[in-house]
Amino acid sequence: MKKYLALTAVAIALLFLFPGCPEKDTTTPTVKITEPANNATLTAGNITIKAVATDDKEMSKVEFWVDGAKKGEDNSPTDDTLYSYTWDASSAASGAHKIVAKAFDKSDNTASDSITITITGGGGGGGTIHDGGAITSDETWSPVGNPHIIRGDISVENNATLTILPGCIIKFYPDVELYAGYDGPGAIIANGTPDSTILFTSNVTTPAPGDWLNVGLYQYAMNTSSFRYCIFEYGGKSTSYPGLFYADGITFVKIANCTFRYSGNYGVYLTDDAGFNTFTNNTITNCNQYPLRINAEYVRTIGTGNNFTGNTINAILVRGGTIHTSGTWVNPGVPYVIESDVDIGDNNTNPVITIAPGNVIKFQPDVEMYAGYSGAGGLIADGTSGRIRFTSYVASPSPGDWYNIGFYEYSIDASSKLINCTIEYGGGSSSCPGNIYIDDAVPEIVGDSIGHSANWGIYLEGTQYPNPTQLVNDNFFYDCPSGAVRIP
Structure with a gap:
C-alpha cells in the first residue's frame, strides 16, 4: 500500500510540474483605423x-x-490599445491612396482594417506610366509600381494575360480604357484580397464621375479573366460602352x-449576349x-449578396428578348425594370423562369412578359413567402401603362404559376387586353391581387383555360373597368 501511495504522490507532483500542453490561441485580434477618416481629403505632408x-x-x-507597401509598425501602444505611425506623405502623388493597418497577436494571428484617402498638393503622379497600346505577352503589375498611370487605351490580346496584383492602384487619364x-484572345486577372484591394480610379486631381471610360471584356476575352476585391470609381464616360465595367x-x-461607384453612367453594363x-x-x-x-x-x-442602392436609379435594367435557359431571378433588393x-x-x-419571392418587376410602357408563345416555356412566380409585384415603371402609374403577363399555347402548364402576386397598372394592349392574358393555356392563378387595369383583370382566349369561376373566387380583382375575367 505504501508503494502505491508513493507512486500516487509522484504522479500528483508531476501534474503540478507538467500541467499539460497549453491550448493553442486561434482567436484573431481586432483592429480599427480611427485616424484619418475613411474617404478623407488631406494635404500632402506628415x-x-x-x-x-x-x-x-x-x-x-x-x-x-500604404498602397500595398509597408511603411512602419508600432509595438508600444498608448493605453495598451492605441497604435500609431506618422507617414511622410510630402512626396506622395495627388489622388487616392489606400491605408491598411495589420494587427498581430503573440500567436501571429492577424486581422486588418483599411481606408482610402485622397491627397491634394502632392506630386504629379510618379509611379509607373503606361502610354497605351497592345499587351501581347504576359505582364504583371505590382503595387511596388504604384500608382500605375494609364495615359492611352490598353488592349490585352495575342493570348496574353495582364495580372494585376493586390494593392495596385490604377489611374486613368481622361477618355481612356x-x-x-x-482584337484577339486576352485576359485580365485583377484579384485583390479583403485587406489589399485593387483600385481603378481617375488620375484627375479632383476626380469626378465620367473622368475615364471603363474596364472591358469583349468577345475574345479568355475565361481566366477575373475581378475580386476591386474598387472601380470615376469612370463610365462612354455612351457607346456606358459602364465602369463593360462586357460584350x-x-x-x-x-x-x-x-463600383461614382460612374458617369451605369455601374456594370452587359450587352445582350453577355452574362456572369x-x-x-x-x-x-x-x-x-x-x-x-x-x-x-x-x-x-x-x-x-449584392447591394444596388444609392444610385440615380436604384433598379436593374433588363433588356428583353427570348429566354432559352431555365433559372431563377433572385431578389436583389431593388426592382427589375423590363425595357422590352x-x-x-x-x-x-x-425553359422555366422562377421569380424569387419578394421581387418587384416593373415594366416600361407597352411591354409584356410571356411564356409559351414561340416555344415551350414556363413562368413561376410564387409569392407565398414574400409577395411578388408586377407593376408599372412610370413614376405616377396609371391603368394601361404596360401590357400583361401572358401564357400561350406552348406554355408548360405544370410550370406556369402566379401565386400570391400583385399584378397592377397593365392591360394596355388592345389585342390582349388584360393584366393577365391566357390563350390556350392552363396556368395556376391563385391568391393574386389584380387591379388598376385599363381593360380586364384576366383575359381568356382559345379553347383551353382555367375555370373562370375559380379564377374569380381564388383572386382579388379591383379597378378593372371591363370586368374581372373575360370568358371566350
Missing part, C-alpha cells in the same frame, strides 16, 4: 495614422501599409466582392444611371 487594436490574450504589434478580347459577347464574367459566371457580394452605388444592365436571358446569372418584351420559350430547352 499624416498620422492611428488604429485601436485588441486581443483576447496579448497583442504583438500593428503594421501600417483598359480592355481584353477585342461572353457569358463567363467573374466579379465578386467588388465596389460569378456576380456575388458586390456594391454598386453613386452611379448616374442604373447600377446594372443585363439581358433577360442572363438575369439568372446574377448572384446573391420578354419571351420565355424554346422547344429544344423548355
